[in-house]
Amino acid sequence: MSVAAESGTFAAPAIRQTGILIGDEWRPAVSGKTFQTINPATEEVICEVAAGDKEDVDLAAHAARAAFESGPWSKMDARDRGRLLLKLADLMEKNLDELAALETLDNGKPIGDARAADLPLAIDCLRYYAGWADKIHGDTIPIRGNYFCYTRREPIGVCGQIIPWNFPILMTAWKWGPALATGNTVVMKPAEQTPLSCLRLGELALEAGFPPGVINIVPGYGPTAGAAIVKHPLIDKIAFTGSGETAQRIMVDAATTLKRLTFELGGKSPNIVFADADLDAAIAGAEFGLFFNQGQCCCAGSRLFVEDAIHEEFVERVVAQASQRVLGNPFDSETTQGPQVDRDQFDKIMRFIDSGLKEGATCATGGQRVGNRGFFIEPTVFTNVSDEMEIAREEIFGPVLSVLKFSDINEVISRANNTPFGLAAAVWTSDVQKAHKLAASVRAGTVWINCYDVFDAAAPFGGFKMSGMGRELGEAGLQNYTELKTVTLNLGG
Secondary structure, eight states: OEEOOOOOOSOOOOOOOOSEEETTEEEOOTTOOEEEEEETTTTEEEEEEEOBOHHHHHHHHHHHHHHHHTSHHHHSOHHHHHHHHHHHHHHHHHTHHHHHHHHHHHHOOOHHHIIIIIHHHHHHHHHHHHHHTTOOOOOEEOOSSSEEEEEEEEEOSEEEEEOOSSSHHHHHHHHHHHHHHTTOEEEEEOOTTSOHHHHHHHHHHHHHTOOTTSEEEOOBOIIIIIHHHHHOTTOOEEEEESOHHHHHHHHHHHGGGTOEEEEEOOOOOEEEEOTTSOHHHHHHHHHHHHHGGGGOOTTOOOEEEEEGGGHHHHHHHHHHHHHTOEESOTTSTTOOBOOOSSHHHHHHHHHHHHHHHHTTOEEEEOOSBOSSSSOOBOOEEEESOOTTSHHHHSOOOSSEEEEEEEOOHHHHHHHHHOSSEESEEEEEOSOHHHHHHHHHHSOOSEEEESOSSOOOTTSOBOOEETTEESOBSHHHHHHTTEEEEEEEEEOOO
8 A cells, every 4th residue: 555645736626605505595504503524534624514404404395395386397398407407417517626626525535536437427427317308208008998098207296315425426416317307306415424515516506597496405414404304294205325224214204204215225245256257357346346435335346255266366466456555635636545434434444344353354454544634544455254254244335355265156146145235246257157147146236247336327226135225327217206197088989
């Protein structure tokens, strides 16, 4: 592992907005309360942000309901909705460097990742769904009798959207794109750790011309603002990305109003490498699949299964690759690994590292804090890991890789599936039959073959088992934001 010098290639951005967006107005919280957002690279306070609560959510929900039922949004031609999404995407592209810098400042991710991955993927997502806006339609259905029967796809209504801190801009786009393309209005709560980029996108949405009340943003804490969104009677649907524990609480709280629910939750994804794989590609994929975004990815390939014939060589090379990651100032273009998002996450990861050591795994590299300021953790690789160890069972959400040895394809399929999670998986092999057997047998919403973390707005993403319900992205992502209505007309005679 090396440490980047502070080159100052990119400057920290100005903070434009810290309020609550309701209708087309930016307001303080009704309570007057604020919370601090912290720079994870320096542990310094960036600014104070309005702390929304039940009262603010109520105002936002009423604004969203009015916009949905009686505002210009409800009467707007679908193609015009698409044009607004395109305009927002254009404004994001125009302000790409500023938005990337906000993401780096608030989240700690390297500026190179924010500019090359997060922003382009978010922009592409909005443009993709802009193209869908005027292509959402029902079907005609032949039924018995002299009737004309058809279906309509109609928007659900007001959508509460709660996003995580690991990809704030990208998750905003994933939520806004299908919701707005289908004619819904939204009340969004960004993560309290990373509210700034979402608030800036709210400003850009107003600049693009979205009518008042279509997009409302209430920053705040999960137990207050988040819970109020889930329980509010004027909100028809909840889309949540985050932990399974929170999703369970949402299901309970949403039961009284039978809200529509979609969840994208955690994972403990198996990354399986056979001896016949292209080892150079597999090593690069193993390193990227775990350490990208400081390991703070729900689909991180944290369980690396390596066939016994190549295990020693592969481990040696993965360790060498991990050791070459450059930690340091995330605004430095040379940095490849920034800090963890906050103190809580840092402490959680360090507890898992301690657990791995106590349970007998071998720390081949890393395992320590870097520096005395900021939440930096060395890229860490554990070997001699067994399936029963905590580091092989629990989602760590940090730069900690567990390497496990296997001998047989049926064995590794069974072990890969021996988890309550089912978000993603990958297989590396030159044998196409083996690849497709793994793809069919592993219980996961996404399976990558000879690649990792390949995302496109057109490809659905979501989990099996405890990793979620419903899908985001692609045509499938639209279905979560529409109700299906059947209309039957008596033709007489």
